[in-house]
Amino acid sequence: MRVDDPQLKKIEPPKMTLADRFFLPQVAAGLVVTGKHIFGVAFQDTAITVEYPEVQHVPSPVYRGVHRLNKDEEGRPKCVACMLCATACPAHCIDIVGATAPASWPDREKYPESFVIDELRCIYCGMCEEACPVEAIELTGLYDLTGLSREEMIFDKTKLLSVFDVTRDAEPMRFTTPPPEASSATQALESPVS
Amino acid sequence: MATILINGTEYPIPEGEKLNAIQMAKRVGVEIPYYCWHPSLSVVANCRMCEVEVGSKDPKTGEVKMMPKLVPGCQTPAKDGTVLVTDSAKVQEHQRMIMELLLLNHPLDCPVCDQAGECGLQDYSYEHGQSNHRFVEERIVNPRKDVSDLIQLNQDRCIMCTRCVRFTREITQTAELQVMRRGNHAEIATFPGVSLDDNPLAGNVVDLCPVGALLDKDFLHKQRVWFLAKHDSVCTHCSTGCNISVEENKGKIWRVKPRNNPHVNDYWICDEGRYGYKDDSAPDDLLEAMYVLKGDDHVAVAIDEAVRLVDRGLKQAVIGGRTVAGVLSPFLTVEEAYLMATYLKGMTSDAVLAVGPVPARGEDRTFSPDKSAGRSGDTSFLAPRPFTIHAEKAPNARGVRAVIEHVQGAVVEYDELLRKVEAGEVGALYVASGSPTDWIDEPTAAKVREKVAFLVVQDSRVGALAHKADVVLAGGTYAEKAGSYVNADGRIQYAGASLPPRDGSLPDLDLFAVLLDRPGGPARSSDVLAELAEAAPAFAAAKGGTLPLYGATLEASASSPRENGPPPFVDAWYAAMGAAKAR
Numbered sequence: 001m002r003v004d005d006p007q008l009k010k011i012e013p014p015k016m017t018l019a020d021r022f023f024l025p026q027v028a029a030g031l032v033v034t035g036k037h038i039f040g041v042a043f044q045d046t047a048i049t050v051e052y053p054e055v056q057h058v059p060s061p062v063y064r065g066v067h068r069l070n071k072d073e074e075g076r077p078k079c080v081a082c083m084l085c086a087t088a089c090p091a092h093c094i095d096i097v098g099a100t101a102p103a104s105w106p107d108r109e110k111y112p113e114s115f116v117i118d119e120l121r122c123i124y125c126g127m128c129e130e131a132c133p134v135e136a137i138e139l140t141g142l143y144d145l146t147g148l149s150r151e152e153m154i155f156d157k158t159k160l161l162s163v164f165d166v167t168r169d170a171e172p173m174r175f176t177t178p179p180p181e182a183s184s185a186t187q188a189l190e191s192p193v194s
Numbered sequence: 195m196a197t198i199l200i201n202g203t204e205y206p207i208p209e210g211e212k213l214n215a216i217q218m219a220k221r222v223g224v225e226i227p228y229y230c231w232h233p234s235l236s237v238v239a240n241c242r243m244c245e246v247e248v249g250s251k252d253p254k255t256g257e258v259k260m261m262p263k264l265v266p267g268c269q270t271p272a273k274d275g276t277v278l279v280t281d282s283a284k285v286q287e288h289q290r291m292i293m294e295l296l297l298l299n300h301p302l303d304c305p306v307c308d309q310a311g312e313c314g315l316q317d318y319s320y321e322h323g324q325s326n327h328r329f330v331e332e333r334i335v336n337p338r339k340d341v342s343d344l345i346q347l348n349q350d351r352c353i354m355c356t357r358c359v360r361f362t363r364e365i366t367q368t369a370e371l372q373v374m375r376r377g378n379h380a381e382i383a384t385f386p387g388v389s390l391d392d393n394p395l396a397g398n399v400v401d402l403c404p405v406g407a408l409l410d411k412d413f414l415h416k417q418r419v420w421f422l423a424k425h426d427s428v429c430t431h432c433s434t435g436c437n438i439s440v441e442e443n444k445g446k447i448w449r450v451k452p453r454n455n456p457h458v459n460d461y462w463i464c465d466e467g468r469y470g471y472k473d474d475s476a477p478d479d480l481l482e483a484m485y486v487l488k489g490d491d492h493v494a495v496a497i498d499e500a501v502r503l504v505d506r507g508l509k510q511a512v513i514g515g516r517t518v519a520g521v522l523s524p525f526l527t528v529e530e531a532y533l534m535a536t537y538l539k540g541m542t543s544d545a546v547l548a549v550g551p552v553p554a555r556g557e558d559r560t561f562s563p564d565k566s567a568g569r570s571g572d573t574s575f576l577a578p579r580p581f582t583i584h585a586e587k588a589p590n591a592r593g594v595r596a597v598i599e600h601v602q603g604a605v606v607e608y609d610e611l612l613r614k615v616e617a618g619e620v621g622a623l624y625v626a627s628g629s630p631t632d633w634i635d636e637p638t639a640a641k642v643r644e645k646v647a648f649l650v651v652q653d654s655r656v657g658a659l660a661h662k663a664d665v666v667l668a669g670g671t672y673a674e675k676a677g678s679y680v681n682a683d684g685r686i687q688y689a690g691a692s693l694p695p696r697d698g699s700l701p702d703l704d705l706f707a708v709l710l711d712r713p714g715g716p717a718r719s720s721d722v723l724a725e726l727a728e729a730a731p732a733f734a735a736a737k738g739g740t741l742p743l744y745g746a747t748l749e750a751s752a753s754s755p756r757e758n759g760p761p762p763f764v765d766a767w768y769a770a771m772g773a774a775k776a777r
Contacts, residue, residue: 082305083418098415110306110415133305 057143061171064124064139067117067155068163070173076105077161078136081112085128085137093121094128115157119145138174140167196274199251199258200224201281207272211760214575216244218272219280225766226280227289227318229296229404230355231268233763234461234563234579235364237572239266241355243292243318246270247279264288269572286322293323296353299334300405307351309406311419314767315353336381341371342390344411344465345400349381352407358382358399360570365462365563365581366395382407394559394583397468398461401451404767412469413449422448428679428689429467430525430589430630430672434582435681435745436463440471440673440692447471447673447692454762455744457685460579461763470630471673479655481668483698492666497700501708504665507648508622512542516621516647519611522598523550524588525628526702527677528686528733529722531594533706534626535601540710546620547602548611549594551633553587584682588629589672593680596748600730612638615645622648625659626702628669632657652705668699675701677719678741680748686736687745688719 019025040046050057059065070078081098095116101108128137140163147153155163196207198218205222207213216226217233229241244267249260258277264285270276279285297319304310336349359371359382370390374383390396400410422441429436429450436459439451450471452463484500485492495503511518520538522531538545562580566573598605614620623646627633634642636658643649643662651663654671669675676691695701700708707717714721724739735746744759 080306081415082310083421084305087418087420098417100415109303 059141059143061141063141063143064126064129066119066140066142066145066163067122067128067160068138068140068167069115069157069160070136070138070164071161076108077112077115077157078134079112079115080108080134080136081110081115082133084131084133088127088131089122090125090127091121091123093118112157115160117155117160119153119155120150135173138171140171142167198272198274199277201279207274208760212575212577213272215246215248215267215270215272215276215278217575219267219278221761224278224280226267227322227766228268229314229353230357232357232360232402232461232765234576235357235360236569237266237268237575238356238360238570239269239572241292241296241353242266243289243296244268245288245292246285247282249277249279251275251277271574289318289322290324293319294328297323297327298329299350300353301333301335301350303351306415307348307406308409308414308419309351309403312768313406314404314765317767334378339383340389340411341382341384341399341408342393342396344469345390345396346409346411346414347382348407348409351405352382353405354380354382355404356382357402357404358408361395361399361402362390362393364569365398366393366561367563367568368393369568371399394464394466395462395561395581397465398452398463401461404765410449417443417448424451425692426453426690427673427692428589428681428687429463429470430679430689431467431470431587432464432584433586433588433591433682434459434584435589435679435685435687436467437687438463438467442673442692445693454764455687456579456759457744458681458683458687460581462581464583466583480671480696481654481656481660481666481699482696484668485660485663485666487664492661494698497698498708500665500667501705504624504650504667505709507650507664508538508541508624511622511648514621517544517546517614517619518542518622519546519548519614519620519624521548521550521608521611521623521625521627522594523625523627523629523633524552524591524594525550525630525672526594526626527590527675527679527689527719528593528597528726529677529717529719530626530675530702530706531590531597532601532726533703533710533712533717533722534624535597537706537710538624539601546606546611546614547598548606548608549591549598550625550627550629551608552591553629553631553633554585555587556585558585559583582682586682589681590679592682592684592748593678593686596680596730596732597726600726600732612642615642618645620646622646622650624650624652625663626652626669627657628654628672628675628702630655630671634659652702654699667705668696669705670695670699670701674699675703677703678723678736681745684748685745686733686741686748688741 072078081096083096086094086096096112097114098110099113101111126139129139197204198207200219200222201224216228216231219226226244226246228244230238231244245264246267247260248265248270249258251258253275310316334350338346338348341347356373359373362371363369370384370388370393371382372385374381400408421443425440427438427440429438437453437455439453440447441449441451450468452459452461454461483494484497486495486500486503508518518538518541520534522534535547538547560580560582563578565576565578595605634657639658639662649663650665651660652667652669653660654669660666673692674695678686678688680686703717703719720739723736727733727736732748735748
């Protein structure tokens with residue numbers, strides 16, 4: 001959809017009432033929530049923090065942690081080295097060297113010879129995941145990323161593929177290619193012009 | 195004055211040129227999409243993308259009569275009273291239909307296609323196409339094949355514009371390519387037993403291809419085109435001086451593309467120039483530091499120390515009464531040659547300036563496309579221009595000679611200088627090069643070393659003479675320096691720098707500026723050229739230090755008006771458009 005599409009609807013934020021502009025009711029409402037939490041922890045044992053590392057935190061399914069490179073059914077990296085993730089990356093932390101796919105992969109034209117992500121430079125925004133046309137790169141729920149040197153935090157292809165092996169059971173591929181639709185007769189659509 | 199009516203606005207038609215509707219509309223900022231048309235190829239009007247509403251205005255009554263059907267713009271001459279409508283619903287509907295037909299069998303593999311980002315199909319699909327694909331049958335899959343060792347053909351991406359076929363028939367007149375079979379089965383192929391290997395201009399079919407069908411294997415899958423920074427430069431691989439665009443990313447050159455210059459190379463470059471960048475894109479033998487001979491071994495020294503040693507050594511030779519000589523290689527730019535000549539002549543007026551050896555290989559090869567021979571289709575818009583690959587494999591022999599003639603009066607030839615060296619007449623020798631190949635062989639180098647007491651070599655790469663020199667200065671490759679070159683026709687053209695100087699090196703112009711103790715920090719080539727133009731009548735055409743877009747002939751005087759050709763032609767998809775235009 002284009003920016004100047006006539007079907008686009010512009011929405012203005014709602015006008016603030018007098019009470020909204022004082023902000024005090026909102027502050028009070030916030031304090032009530034805080035009070036509920038204090039009461040819950042003190043008297044009802046409903047703490048929302050965990051005793052890490054004895055207890056492991058399970059992040060939400062949309063949490064954006066360490067990247068992984070997905071593999072296809074034959075164990076090859078799904079990545080086609082189109083470098084759209086590197087293009088989308090606002091932190092310039094992805095470096096890909098593309099190469100012509102080996103002759104033994106007849107269905108593939110291009111593959112990543114090297115795929116390196118600097119996990120220290122990455123801001124975990126998830127743009128790479130969104131840009132990927134083949135769902136090859138995904139952010140996992142791994143949040144406890146540690147290392148003893150900067151070099152260790154620069155993940156190469158092998159390491160990124162191994163992250164997939166570690167997380168594939170806990171987090172199956174989020175976007176799998178939809179099955180091809182049953183072929184139907186060619187439908188004539190109305191022309192968008194005139 | 196002849197006028198044309200485009201979308202309701204009247205525009206004057208430039209005189210002296212025969213333009214078609216696409217060109218005329220482009221001049222006034224109206225875009226007519228096209229695929230198969232190219233200004234130097236005959237018009238076949240087979241892609242049907244440029245069809246517009248055409249009519250004519252009666253000069254007496256002012257009445258406009260439109261043709262009932264759409265007409266290809268590439269075939270429509272822009273003449274007085276022509277009426278073009280390029281944005282009506284009828285035209286848009288037609289463009290949408292053509293896009294849909296062209297994309298019926300086109301694979302959706304833009305992520306792995308090298309043309310993505312500068313692809314006619316992508317751009318026009320965005321501008322004039324539609325987002326849905328109504329074709330539900332299997333797309334034709336056609337395996338990729340090779341048309342030469344360096345060019346790959348992905349036939350399923352081809353839209354049968356036949357630009358490549360017409361190029362081999364009309365420009366190189368070798369006709370290696372053909373359209374095989376008809377209709378839906380049509381495909382581009384080489385004739386049996388023929389390949390593009392022997393065609394020295396073969397790489398141009400890749401540039402001509404508006405889609406990702408013909409691809410350069412040298413560039414294949416290496417970079418995405420939107421990462422590349424383009425720098426306007428001039429090819430240094432022969433004395434033609436083709437205008438090129440050097441495309442670089444991460445400090446490395448990835449490919450070289452031609453730029454349009456109607457006076458020099460038209461739209462083409464030869465394969466030697468196209469792939470010659472490899473010599474200069476970080477090979478192993480580039481000099482990484484300045485070196486000084488201490489004992490039997492070369493020691494890396496800081497730039498300022500090396501330059502001081504050069505200056506001291508040459509001055510000692512002058513004080514000792516020995517002759518100082520300089521060899522100015524034809525790979526130096528005009529500005530560098532001028533600064534080097536002034537430096538040596540400023541030290542002693544007895545200094546001998548010689549022009550370096552001009553490498554020659556093979557014979558001049560000229561392709562002279564004919565206006566009609568070998569052409570098919572409409573040729574009435576063509577202005578065929580010859581393209582020559584020169585045997586003289588140096589970019590600036592004429593410029594260096596002209597500089598030496600100005601500074602010294604007469605040029606000392608390289609062989610003459612070698613004779614002087616052998617006779618022991620030369621006490622100190624300063625050799626400045628930039629040649630991509632080793633041009634002084636081992637025996638000559640040994641002979642020179644034996645006879646010359648103080649030897650300075652300034653080069654970008656390690657050569658036989660550098661191994662024996664007292665001081666080795668690391669200069670820039672052609673990609674690292676900016677300056678002007680004078681080509682075989684005496685046309686002086688500016689080449690910009692594409693890469694920053696390597697670590698440990700300085701561009702040659704800066705080295706000479708440091709030796710000369712020029713005030714004002716790093717030397718700008720335009721300042722030096724302006725000085726030269728003031729001082730030397732031969733370079734009067736470069737007055738002010740700036741050169742016109744297409745360069746200037748040295749014969750032109752400073753007062754004569756600067757020639758301006760038509761605006762350089764570049765295919766719409768190589769220019770920023772679509773999403774990039776909106777950014």
